Ligand SMILES: Cc1cc2nc3c(=O)[nH]c(=O)nc-3n(C[C@H](O)[C@H](O)[C@H](O)COP(=O)(O)OP(=O)(O)OC[C@H]3O[C@@H](n4cnc5c(N)ncnc54)[C@H](O)[C@@H]3O)c2cc1C
């Protein structure tokens with residue numbers, strides 16, 4: 001883990017509410033693994049709440065990219081950072097996804113959850129992955145479907161779903177996913193799940209993976225404060241008890257996760 005002072009090389013809007021930030025991070029970029037995250041010090045925030053965690057969208061040629069959604073004070077303040085400014089970034093943090101996969105890789109992402117899946121797809125391809133790599137991206141509207149052309153440029157098969165039907169199938173991302181699961185089961189082809197997105201989606205994927213006896217790798221999004229294991233703000237229940245998402249996660253094996261019953 002290093003704390004790097006990173007010059008902003010690019011900072012642009014992708015779609016309503018979503019931005020791409022690229023920083024120069026020659027120390028961190030070569031050692032990042034897909035699914036790990038970085039903790040970005042947001043300029044203009046007071047000392048009590050300085051950093052925000054983001055997945056790595058890409059790490060190549062000494063540069064680190066993130067895709068982020070503006071949801072509150074920290075991300076709104078980050079919007080104001082300009083090309084040429086310096087950001088303090090800590091990383092790599094946490095445990096990422098395995099890059100080896102036995103069979104087809106089903107990457108399931110909701111909204112900005114596609115960010116670590118792009119980095120994963122890239123590394124799988126670079127590692128010589130033999131099977132299919134299919135992205136299942138979901139969102140409320142087409143504005144929430146990010147980096148789709150980037151996945152296509154890698155040769156990843158893309159399936160889309162939106163709640164309002166503005167792109168892809170109308171409904172949840174599990175609609176196109178279930179179609180592919182059935183096809184693979186009929187043909188006796190193995191597959192694994194790699195998922196990142198909102199909790200209800202992650203729970204559905206984890207339960208599916210366990211129920212089907214398939215491997216599932218689930219990236220949990222928990223509110224974080226320290227990002228390095230000290231504050232216990234980011235607890236996720238697992239079969240081993242309480243785990244810290246920033247240290248033991250954010251990626252967990254599906255069978256290790258314990259889900260709270262809906263109240
Ligand atoms: C491991 C990890 C990876 C992440 N990767 C990305 C990414 O690639 N792109 C991206 O846009 N965001 C990502 N996030 C979420 C991001 O960290 C939060 O959106 C951000 O910290 C919110 O900061 P804020 O000050 O703008 O919002 P706040 O003012 O702190 O909160 C605004 C609203 O968002 C909610 N919120 C805050 N943090 C989270 C959170 N972690 N999960 C769910 N709701 C939250 C709050 O409850 C509140 O309703 C990731 C989070 C984690 C833990």
Ligand code: FES
Nearest residue numbers: 227229231232246
């Ligand atoms: S954020 Fe502090 S322990 Fe995980």
